[in-house]
Amino acid sequence: MKGKNCLIFGGSGQIGRHLIRKLTKNDYRVTVVTRNIHQKGHIIKTQGNAGYIDIIEANIFDEIRIKSLFERADICINLIGILYEKKKNSFKNIHTLFPSLLAKLSKQYNLKHFIHISALGINEAKDSDYARSKLEGEKEILKNFPLSTILRPSIVYSVDDNFTTSFMTLLNRLPVFPLYYSGKTKFMPIHSSDLVDIIYNVISKNIYSQIIECVGPETLSFKEIIEKLLNLIDKRRILLPMPLIFGKLTAKFFQLFPKPLLTEDQLRLLKYDNISSGKYKTNTDIGFPAKYLFEKEVEKYCYMWKQGGEYSKKNFY
Ligand SMILES: NC(=O)c1ccc[n+]([C@@H]2O[C@H](COP(=O)([O-])OP(=O)(O)OC[C@H]3O[C@@H](n4cnc5c(N)ncnc54)[C@H](OP(=O)(O)O)[C@@H]3O)[C@@H](O)[C@H]2O)c1
Numbered sequence: 001m002k003g004k005n006c007l008i009f010g011g012s013g014q015i016g017r018h019l020i021r022k023l024t025k026n027d028y029r030v031t032v033v034t035r036n037i038h039q040k041g042h043i044i045k046t047q048g049n050a051g052y053i054d055i056i057e058a059n060i061f062d063e064i065r066i067k068s069l070f071e072r073a074d075i076c077i078n079l080i081g082i083l084y085e086k087k088k089n090s091f092k093n094i095h096t097l098f099p100s101l102l103a104k105l106s107k108q109y110n111l112k113h114f115i116h117i118s119a120l121g122i123n124e125a126k127d128s129d130y131a132r133s134k135l136e137g138e139k140e141i142l143k144n145f146p147l148s149t150i151l152r153p154s155i156v157y158s159v160d161d162n163f164t165t166s167f168m169t170l171l172n173r174l175p176v177f178p179l180y181y182s183g184k185t186k187f188m189p190i191h192s193s194d195l196v197d198i199i200y201n202v203i204s205k206n207i208y209s210q211i212i213e214c215v216g217p218e219t220l221s222f223k224e225i226i227e228k229l230l231n232l233i234d235k236r237r238i239l240l241p242m243p244l245i246f247g248k249l250t251a252k253f254f255q256l257f258p259k260p261l262l263t264e265d266q267l268r269l270l271k272y273d274n275i276s277s278g279k280y281k282t283n284t285d286i287g288f289p290a291k292y293l294f295e296k297e298v299e300k301y302c303y304m305w306k307q308g309g310e311y312s313k314k315n316f317y
Contacts, residue, residue: 006030010079012040014160018196024048070109077115091133100140107145114148128269153214158192159301168305178242183223186273188215191292213282216290232302
């Protein structure tokens with residue numbers, strides 16, 4: 001006998017994969033919507049036992065199709081997010097208009113939960129288009145479906161991320177690594193499993209807290225994060241504080257690429273600390289403190305960036 005039906009948008013991403021595993025193991029049935037079933041189908045399908053996962057290929061801007069997916073849903077979870085804009089994938093479309101539509105449909109179809117993943121620090125980062133679009137999205141969601149739960153995570157990491165894995169690749173290759181804002185910006189990194197546990201608890205314990213800031217157990221500066229990664233992969237690199245003017249020039253250059261390493265908007269966002277604000281409840285306040293420590297967790301998968309690759313693992317022999 002299968003449990004409730006969860007309709008998940010963005011299930012092929014880092015958080016989505018962990019979430020599908022958690023939900024299906026706990027008897028929830030999931031319907032995952034993706035843009036490209038050929039590219040993402042195998043990633044999604046292999047996260048849970050057969051029979052628990054349905055995959056739908058759909059364009060999220062096709063309102064009629066999206067609406068039809070709500071007919072069988074009890075819970076909707078939105079994990080779709082972008083870090084840079086590309087044609088119709090604008091911050092406004094992805095972070096404001098689409099979540100607003102999902103909240104409206106959640107209300108119309110009387111769903112038990114609508115959970116939306118926003119981001120930490122968006123009230124402060126007023127000069128970032130990313131942050132403004134996320135904040136606008138939150139307002140629209142709460143207007144359309146006040147029972148919604150909005151989770152605002154700090155930076156999320158795991159073996160499937162684009163954060164620690166990309167930085168370890170860059171640190172491996174570059175002799176000098178730039179530190180924007182002298183590397184002083186603070187983060188409270190949260191492991192993807194901890195975040196997924198919070199989502200699971202919100203659903204299974206019927207928590208309706210509106211906005212919850214989701215943070216890990218440690219506060220680390222950007223420089224400390226990079227130093228920890230260097231230490232884990234056994235590399236020595238020059239960490240160079242980058243004057244802002246050069247930062248802006250490099251961002252201008254990088255954002256010309258199809259998958260930019262850094263954009264001007266990300267550079268503006270990086271100016272603001274990404275830590276709990278004290279203005280909203282955190283995961284600890286609602287009884288779900290994060291368990292995983294950054295260095296200990298990254299140690300489990302950093303070996304591929306070390307000299308010797310898998311043979312460098314301590315427990316290999
Ligand atoms: N990772 C972090 O550090 C972090 C921190 C704060 C907030 N968040 C937020 O948490 C959410 C999930 O993050 P994540 O790390 O799991 O992201 P991710 O790994 O980059 O995955 C993003 C997902 O969004 C989907 N997507 C992007 N553009 C889309 C479009 N135009 N139409 C349909 N789907 C689209 C992708 O789906 P397909 O390619 O399968 O279609 C993918 O499954 C996002 O909203 C993000 O802003 C993440």
